[in-house]
Amino acid sequence: METLRPLPRTLLRDRAYAAIRDAIVAGEIEPGAVVRDADLAERLGLSRAPVREAFARLVDEGLLESKPQSYTRVTPLVAADVRDAAAVVGAMHELVTRVAVPRLRDADLEEMRAANDRFATAVHTGDVDEALRADDELHDVLVRVSGNRAAAATVARYTPLIRRLERQRFGEGGSCRSAGLHERLIEACADGDTDGAVRITADIWRTLADLADPD
Template sequence: MNALRPVRRTLLRDRAYEAIRDAIVAGEIEPGAVVRDAELAERLGLSRAPVREAFSRLVDEGLMESKPQSYTRVTPVVAGDVRDAAAVVGAMHELVTRIGVPRLFAADVEAMRAANERFATAVGAGDVDAALRADDELHDVLVRAAGNRAAAATIIRYTPLIRRLERRRFGEGTACRSTGLHERLIGACANGDTDGAVGVTAEIWRGLADMDATADEEAH
């Protein structure tokens, strides 16, 4: 009976949150779009309660804004918000890199290399979804190795704000540059060079924090 273990039950509010968050990040629900709980609940096949809970969480995380008795809508992509999020997420990645590098095994480094190969292939094919997924997988190796739950939670919370702009700017040269930075990061990790890995991580996130989102700002 050892094979029988408790099955993880995903809360409906979490399913609603993840689906709506991903649609916002992907641009399927555009900045400035007014969202209605009844409409999204029907589309998701859920009741309105978990969708409302998802809305509340997304407002708290900055992907939505709400005016009581008036509207709930997707926030615009604002340069300052992206830079602030990138600075915070970058600091957390530097932290997990410093903690995680000494804890890496050879298999972890190989997992990072494989993720970077998938990233490069996706960039070459213009597949933004696969590229961002591979990018997450690469950096998640260090997040898991560090084992710092507070840092991991902060990364999860604020990365979607950055991803919205990354998707829009995909293919403008930043993604291709990231492949090389990933290679340098992996090399430092393979050599156990913690300071070098932290330095490359800082360089990666400085580039994201400096992204100019002016053309993407929208007023509603």
């Protein structure tokens, strides 16, 4: 999937950020690669200013590192960083699950089931992009229904650090998440079992933290 392509001149800073972030997560820009604002600006069809702003945000979020007057490069995959990110994101998902379960409607549950069906199919066929997209869609239902914007922002900030490792594991022939765990989560949500749904959510994110230490 080619993510670095010319962008419409709307919301340029945010669009540049999203395109570069997605390219890093997808491995199109590899860990350790030096990035230059002029090069990426040309590839995206932008001026250098929005790309520089995107760089600053990506440095803050841990996907880039910068040494003034020297280089800006993609950060390496560091196990401790993934564990820390998974702990934070997992805690946010537990929080939103506890709030969301009593509020879920039938339409929300159907949306989660459909996302999990797409996830299971994508894992089976080895479609990494679709698997991660479907996984996001499933969990985003709970984030959205909770209405917690602070939790949503935290999840959006730290999930890309985890996604990089998930993509690597998929590329090695592994599966980072379980459709079976998702099914249990959906069943608990449908039963109104808030505590059970929170426990399963914790299990899901614990498996992601464990990816950082597969041995």
